[in-house]
Amino acid sequence: xxxxxQAQTEISVVEKEDxxxxxxxxxxxxxxxxxxxxxxxxxxxxxxIRRNSFDEQNEISGRYSWxxxxxxxxxxFTITASQVVDSAVYFCALSEESRFGAGKSTxxxxxxxTVKP
Amino acid sequence: NAGVTQTPKFQVLKTGQSMTLQCxxxxxxxxxxxxxxxxxxGLRLIYYSASEGTTDKGEVPNGYNVxxxxxxxxxLRLESAAPSQTSVYFCAxxxxxxxxxxxxxxxxxxxV
Numbered sequence: 001x002x003x004x005x006q007a008q009t010e011i012s013v014v015e016k017e018d019x020x021x022x023x024x025x026x027x028x029x030x031x032x033x034x035x036x037x038x039x040x041x042x043x044x045x046x047x048x049i050r051r052n053s054f055d056e057q058n059e060i061s062g063r064y065s066w067x068x069x070x071x072x073x074x075x076x077f078t079i080t081a082s083q084v085v086d087s088a089v090y091f092c093a094l095s096e097e098s099r100f101g102a103g104k105s106t107x108x109x110x111x112x113x114t115v116k117p
Numbered sequence: 118n119a120g121v122t123q124t125p126k127f128q129v130l131k132t133g134q135s136m137t138l139q140c141x142x143x144x145x146x147x148x149x150x151x152x153x154x155x156x157x158x159g160l161r162l163i164y165y166s167a168s169e170g171t172t173d174k175g176e177v178p179n180g181y182n183v184x185x186x187x188x189x190x191x192x193l194r195l196e197s198a199a200p201s202q203t204s205v206y207f208c209a210x211x212x213x214x215x216x217x218x219x220x221x222x223x224x225x226x227x228x229v
Contacts, residue, residue: 033217045218045220
């Protein structure tokens with residue numbers, strides 16, 4: 001069975017601080033996919049990034065960066081110079097390979113990030 | 118705009134009433150899903166459909182039924198609503214495990 005753990009339930013930072021959201025996953029699959037989604041106060045779920053299990057290259061996109069380490073089963077997300085608009089719930093998710101199922105995703109419980117001005 | 122359309126956005130039911138949540142996608146995705154979101158519990162899979170004509174139980178299927186009417190539509194039915202089914206429900210579709218989900222805007226359901 002797949003499992004995703006986001007140990008940080010809530011994080012509060014002051015604007016312009018850097019913040020890292022942790023995600024640890026468990027799976028027996030050799031092929032899998034990892035995602036981060038953002039849920040702002042308005043409630044919709046927005047896709048941020050995906051990584052497949054064969055691609056450990058880390059990525060930077062503006063103020064966002066992601067660190068995928070297969071050796072520690074972690075897929076962490078860092079926001080540099082946080083802004084109030086970054087306040088949201090962030091979900092890490094693990095998806096199975098479609099050939100063996102429906103590409104179902106297992107979600108972590110989410111980390112609520114509050115950025116104070 | 119292409120995406121996942123979910124209706125209604127809000128609903129209040131009395132215990133024992135029934136209702137159907139509607140979901141439609143126009144992205145030609147094979148797979149569709151229903152999740153519920155409860156405070157502190159992330160998103161839990163209720164039912165899913167890998168392709169038109171197939172449906173399967175997820176993690177928390179009790180009290181729900183689904184219908185994959187065609188490739189576009191996937192509905193969730195509560196036959197006899199209970200207060201424990203008070204939650205926010207999300208429909209999602211996907212073109213495959215590698216691509217992640219596109220979510221509907223959610224339905225906030227309250228059962229009193």
